[in-house]
Amino acid sequence: MLQLKNLELSCAKERWFRPPVWNSILHDINLKVQARELVALVGGSGEGKSLLLQSILGLLPSTMRSSGQILIDDCIINAAQQQTLRGNTLGYIPQSVSALNPLVQTGKQIQRATKLSGKTPSYQTILQQLQQYNLPEKLLEQYPLSLSGGMAKRVLVSCATLSQARFILADEVTAWLDNHHAEILLSHLKSLCQQGRGVLWITHDLHLAANFADRIAVLHQGTIKEVIHSSALRHGGGSSWLQSLWQALPEQHFIHTPEPLYHAANA
Numbered sequence: 001m002l003q004l005k006n007l008e009l010s011c012a013k014e015r016w017f018r019p020p021v022w023n024s025i026l027h028d029i030n031l032k033v034q035a036r037e038l039v040a041l042v043g044g045s046g047e048g049k050s051l052l053l054q055s056i057l058g059l060l061p062s063t064m065r066s067s068g069q070i071l072i073d074d075c076i077i078n079a080a081q082q083q084t085l086r087g088n089t090l091g092y093i094p095q096s097v098s099a100l101n102p103l104v105q106t107g108k109q110i111q112r113a114t115k116l117s118g119k120t121p122s123y124q125t126i127l128q129q130l131q132q133y134n135l136p137e138k139l140l141e142q143y144p145l146s147l148s149g150g151m152a153k154r155v156l157v158s159c160a161t162l163s164q165a166r167f168i169l170a171d172e173v174t175a176w177l178d179n180h181h182a183e184i185l186l187s188h189l190k191s192l193c194q195q196g197r198g199v200l201w202i203t204h205d206l207h208l209a210a211n212f213a214d215r216i217a218v219l220h221q222g223t224i225k226e227v228i229h230s231s232a233l234r235h236g237g238g239s240s241w242l243q244s245l246w247q248a249l250p251e252q253h254f255i256h257t258p259e260p261l262y263h264a265a266n267a
């Protein structure tokens with residue numbers, strides 16, 4: 001199990017000739033991702049979702065600091081362990097496709113990423129993965145700049161899913177993708193969960209979250225306001241704000257207009 005306990009994150013605001021002021025971005029973050037579980041993390045833009053994943057990986061910018069505990073199987077992991085667990089126990093799918101090096105062929109990047117987990121998959125396994133994601137074999141020879149955004153995103157997903165990472169931290173895997181390809185990826189992540197992995201998946205798509213995630217965590221105003229089983233959301237559960245957002249989806253026939261602010265419904 002991957003667990004976050006009382007995680008806090010703040011960013012330094014530099015000042016001339018004076019110590020920096022620390023502005024809080026995240027506070028009181030408590031969240032668990034079990035093996036075999038897909039947890040969706042939803043929240044507005046700029047709420048700190050990507051930074052939350054980066055703090056789990058120990059990849060925060062130097063202007064930020066975090067506190068609290070990150071545990072794997074009930075053992076607290078320190079900064080040095082974070083480094084060795086990256087790409088190994090902790091897989092990462094970054095939000096931006098610019099994470100691919102434009103000067104290195106795609107196949108080499110997949111090989112390098114998966115090597116971090118200590119076991120390079122066979123060529124045949126890589127090919128099967130590409131086929132599953134509707135990607136051609138020739139892509140392995142191509143450089144990232146010749147890929148579409150959706151292709152590049154699927155390459156980044158392949159880097160994490162082909163590794164042996166027990167927990168995959170996935171930042172907006174469905175961005176750049178049409179619905180068909182988004183569902184292929186999510187079905188695959190779900191099948192990896194069924195094989196024993198755990199996935200923490202940032203998304204803005206509540207409809208996909210409700211259909212693919214086991215649980216949904218809502219990040220708002222710097223903290224996790226609620227965590228709900230997706231089946232409960234589909235059956236009318238959760239806060240009135242989350243439920244009205246759910247009901248307002250086109251797939252739910254636009255029943256309500258959601259309150260723009262979370263606290264308006266929870267005041």
Ligand SMILES: Nc1ncnc2c1ncn2[C@@H]1O[C@H](COP(=O)(O)OP(=O)(O)OP(=O)(O)O)[C@@H](O)[C@H]1O
Binds near residue numbers: 044
């Ligand atoms: N490297 C950085 N240095 C300083 N501030 C940053 C840095 N990265 C992010 N931030 C700030 O931290 C806040 C949270 O950013 P983050 O990218 O985690 O949001 P998010 O919830 O993932 O947003 P989105 O849904 O738009 O991707 C934002 O205000 C952002 O401007």
